[in-house]
Amino acid sequence: MTANDEPLVSVLLPAYNVEEYLAKCVDSILQQTYQNFEIIIADDCSPDDSGKIADKLASKDARIKVFHHGKNMGLSAARNTGLNHASGDYITFVDSDDWIEPDYVEYLLRIIQGTDSDIAISRNFFTSRSREQVTEDRITTITPEDMLCDLLYNRIHVGVWNRMYKKSLIGNSRFRLDSLTGEGMQFNTQVVPKASKVGMGLRRVYTYNVDNETSATKKPNVRKQAYGAVATMDMIREGLKPRSKRLDDAVEYQYFTTALYALTHLIRAKAVSENRDFYKKLVRYTRSTALKTLSMETSTTQKIKSLLVAVSPTLTVSLAIFWRYGLGRKQRV
Template sequence: MVKISIIIPVYKVEKYLRRCLDSVLAQTFTDFEAILVDDCSPDESGAICDEYAKKDNRFKVIHRKQNGGASAARNLGLKTSQGEYICFIDSDDYVVPEYLETLLQTIEETQADIVQCGYYEVIDGIVRKDERERFLESYTSQQAFGLLYGDGRNDILDFVMCNKIYKKDMIKDLCFVEGLRCEDAIYISEIMMRVKKVSVSNRPIYYYCRHDDSVMGQMQKEKDDLIMSHILAYRQVAMYAETNASDYMQKLSNARLAAFYVSAIKNNMLKGNKQLKAMLKEDKKRFSFLKNKRIPFIKRLVLAIGS
């Protein structure tokens, strides 16, 4: 068994992949395996993966015969992994040489189930400076879920998968939902409901890269699709919370779901959308904080979340 498994889904990233894999090769901590899941990439990404596997046997390549998306690739990587701890790195991102060493040292010293680090934003190759004062704090599951869902400071925990290290025993039976956007939000939420302790350092040791070719369009259809994706994701979280979380966590997940229904209403998405109307009707029972039945339900929902 290796100490850390790094899972890297790969799809159409030939332009950035070597930078990512070189940063993994440069790690000061060496007891790791890097599982590269080539998701039937149409460019040279798969060949680049094979190139690194030939040069270093810690790199293991899985070539999928059919594209299944990031969630399917992560699930396959997780199933294959042998490590005591799990990390995820996106194939167009990269990490500092001390990335694994720092995360491992922190999770062992704090005895946490998850450790989150800070990250630099890299926009079209330009690294944004992060001059915030550094901290390392630990939280219970309930505290962490509250921070994640905005009950208090909202700049501590995030829904990003790739700036964290996880105890494998904590996540090995938890699968990413396939075929949905916002899958990270579902996965992180469900993890937070089952952990005992989460440690957070805002020291940036991960480079999160955004490119012109990956920026979402701002057209109305794209906006509507994103809102719908969030509703589907947070419905999943709310359903999981019903049987796996405290009342406090259930209330927060229901409030987050309600907020996205309000966004849908404000964007006039209910008109002609039978699926969305049916979901909202089914989810009314979750919004027990809306008591005044003399006001129409949709108006109560908008008033409760805010204008």
């Protein structure tokens, strides 16, 4: 098979305030064992030098295409820009502060073609602090409902990175601009139900950067991460179709964990008093739903957490915050 016979893969990168990481990310793509790809960088009117760096990289390789937003429009809009300009038969998303292994594209493409699936995904990924590879890979296929349940029960990452989609499956689906957070979950619940089957592997080929202190996941933002997360779950609860009893339970569990996530950000931001009604709503909902989740497809650890939430959502969240950002941080130093 010649390069011209090989399918084109579009690698989509949103770029905003990533001047420190962008070149490394792009270089990891250029070093791929599979070379028939295009890189589409959507510069979301970044105030740093991300846009200039992207242009410089594009001047050195014709496969890199850069599109600049005239104003900051957010992550969803940047990813939509990538989708609107993608020419590939397959689409994969890479966050521009992360990086990928040399066989990332080849591995996911081999899964999607070898299993005749519409989506390929690895269940695992590296982080910038954890580099242990799995000892044995295994390629399987699952149903779209299985993948949605994996997403909604937090068994796999909810985002769009570390996976590959047939462009024909995505079609006209786009990221919703009114999703302040959880845009990956919202996109997947649009696209995954249209798949015939999903190919899944175990090998780690993607590195998620946990050391970017400017990342949106690092700092509490009540409007985006509390109100926005719940609003996104309202969209999913209303819009996910077709549905089954199994998916109804999975959606309810994700709504439950999202409410706890929102509660976490209220408490971390010390914003409970000025958001008292929202806080009370979250506490009432999580406490009343906690015991219902015990009959769902949850792990033993998840069931223990649900039991604690049934006693006190606020105390459960506060202890988790202390462990992760207080005691837990001190232990890692």
